[in-house]
Amino acid sequence: MPTGVTLRDAREQLFDAAERVLLRDGPSGLTSRAVTTEAGCAKGVLHRHFADFEAFLAELVLDRIARMESRSAALCASAGTGTVAGNLTRALSELFGSVAVAVVGLVISRDGLRARLRRAGSTGVPLLAEATAQLARYLAAERERGRVAADADLDTLAPTLIGAAHLLFADRDGGPVAPEAVHRVVTTVLAGAVPVPERPDRT
Structure with a gap:
């Protein structure tokens, strides 16, 4: 898994995109495709940094906590x-x-x-x-x-x-x-x- 600034920036971009999708479309609209589209990156970017979409969501919630x-x-x-x-x-x-x-x-x-x-x-x-x-x-x-x-x-x-x-x-x-x-x-x-x-x- 990549480390350092690149990972931190990618995480924050994906987290911020997920929040925008969540506020706009609600929990049912929050998919990996919606997040990466909102973030303006390829879907593979999310899976390079997180084991799966549930892992991504868990990290999002823990980060906000x-x-x-x-x-x-x-x-x-x-x-x-x-x-x-x-x-x-x-x-x-x-x-x-x-x-x-x-x-x-x-x-x-x-x-x-x-x-x-x-x-x-x-x-x-x-x-x-x-x-x-x-x-x-x-x-x-x-x-x-x-x-x-x-x-x-x-x-x-x-x-x-x-x-x-x-x-x-x-x-x-x-x-x-x-x-x-x-x-x-x-x-x-x-x-x-x-x-x-x-x-x-x-x-």
């Missing part, structure tokens, strides 16, 4: 600034405003892909599981600062926020989701877990 780490670090770094609801609104909008919803649909629709991801160590629904852990870490950081109630059940709050936001963004035919709508969902889920009215920490 890895990219979430920088978002997770940024969210945790925001603890103690702004408001908890505001920080979560931005984080959820960034997550679901990206290709994440489409990738989740792809994983759910392909049994073979889910099996590969489980063998790679991914648990639950890929991307959503990692995003849930990300929110739980952030909420724990805010709880340490006293901006989330000491008795708040973070193991319930985090997946509830992810699930509610996913449903909000999953209706692509409904047009873009307004930040105000995301904020309403967040504040509803957090009711009782944060001070009311919530004020920014200016320390």
Whole structure:
């Protein structure tokens, strides 16, 4: 298998092409031919870098999961600034405003892909599981600062926020989701877990 810059560039070109096809045509339209056509390369290019199409899709999902780490670090770094609801609104909008919803649909629709991801160590629904852990870490950081109630059940709050936001963004035919709508969902889920009215920490 080729290594170095050539491989990295080919992978990224193919991954980016796959995302465009996925967003445009949905999981059923995502084929190896569609990806290589979108990327403007011969079909053999994909198979030179990946054992098969399922392996390609698994690497795509794992790559997008890895990219979430920088978002997770940024969210945790925001603890103690702004408001908890505001920080979560931005984080959820960034997550679901990206290709994440489409990738989740792809994983759910392909049994073979889910099996590969489980063998790679991914648990639950890929991307959503990692995003849930990300929110739980952030909420724990805010709880340490006293901006989330000491008795708040973070193991319930985090997946509830992810699930509610996913449903909000999953209706692509409904047009873009307004930040105000995301904020309403967040504040509803957090009711009782944060001070009311919530004020920014200016320390």
